[in-house]
Amino acid sequence: RDVHEVFARYVEGTVPHLPWCETPLRPESFAIRNKLAALNRAGFLTVNSQPPVDGALSSHPVYGWGGDGGRVYQKAYCECFVSRRDANRLVDMVSNKNPSMNLYAVDNFGRELRAGVSDRGSGGGGGVTALTWGVFPNREILQPTVFDPAAFLVWAEEAFSLWTSMWINLYEPGSRPYDVIEEIRDTYYLVAIVDNDYVGAGRGGGGGGGG
Numbered sequence: 001r002d003v004h005e006v007f008a009r010y011v012e013g014t015v016p017h018l019p020w021c022e023t024p025l026r027p028e029s030f031a032i033r034n035k036l037a038a039l040n041r042a043g044f045l046t047v048n049s050q051p052p053v054d055g056a057l058s059s060h061p062v063y064g065w066g067g068d069g070g071r072v073y074q075k076a077y078c079e080c081f082v083s084r085r086d087a088n089r090l091v092d093m094v095s096n097k098n099p100s101m102n103l104y105a106v107d108n109f110g111r112e113l114r115a116g117v118s119d120r121g122s123g124g125g126g127g128v129t130a131l132t133w134g135v136f137p138n139r140e141i142l143q144p145t146v147f148d149p150a151a152f153l154v155w156a157e158e159a160f161s162l163w164t165s166m167w168i169n170l171y172e173p174g175s176r177p178y179d180v181i182e183e184i185r186d187t188y189y190l191v192a193i194v195d196n197d198y199v200g201a202g203r204g205g206g207g208g209g210g211g
Helices: 002-012 027-041 084-097 149-165 176-187
Strands: 045-048 053-056 069-072 076-082 102-106 110-113 129-137 142-147 189-195
Touching: 002 027, 002 045, 002 176, 076 084, 084 102, 084 110, 084 189, 102 149, 142 149, 149 176, 149 189
Parallel strands: none
Antiparallel strands: 045 076, 053 069, 069 129, 076 189, 102 110, 102 189, 129 142
16 A cells, blocks of 8 residues: 555655656646546556547647647557556456457566457557647648557566666565565556547547556
8 A cells, every 4th residue: 555655646746756757747647636646546556648639739738749730639548557456357347348448468477468459460459559649731640659569568577677676675675565566566467558539538638647
């Protein structure tokens, strides 16, 4: 529970950074800060996320980018560490109740879970997908942020290693904090969920967030 509280306080702004988050919570997530804190206190330890945006002006003070005269879009995305039990619950949720979502998960030993992805090929839902894109006059569509399953697996190795290099090494082996962090590192999954249904999120952005 103490670990959950550290993550919750990060999104609330009282913890300045985490090993996976070197900067404070992004302004686009301020509106849903309380929801993110509740998620973290429930054991969904968020390290990256963004809200859906459906055609916000590129000059929008929070969601805009790329210069004036365009419209910007993004899919909701959440990346979090969760227990094996909660990872399986999320797989069930995506598989049976949320057909617009894709889920990718891996643990510290390389065991993978997937849902909403028919295969690993680029034509079967398992390839690179745009998370953020913009439409501007007289320019090609810009895609500054994408989700790449292969890159996610590489990142997951580093993400799990940070539990050791940036946290567990602060404690004596055999101590209660050491054992708690070690258990999280060795039993949790890093889960990434993409919601492809961004339509209707509003011209100023919607739910989601960064952790």
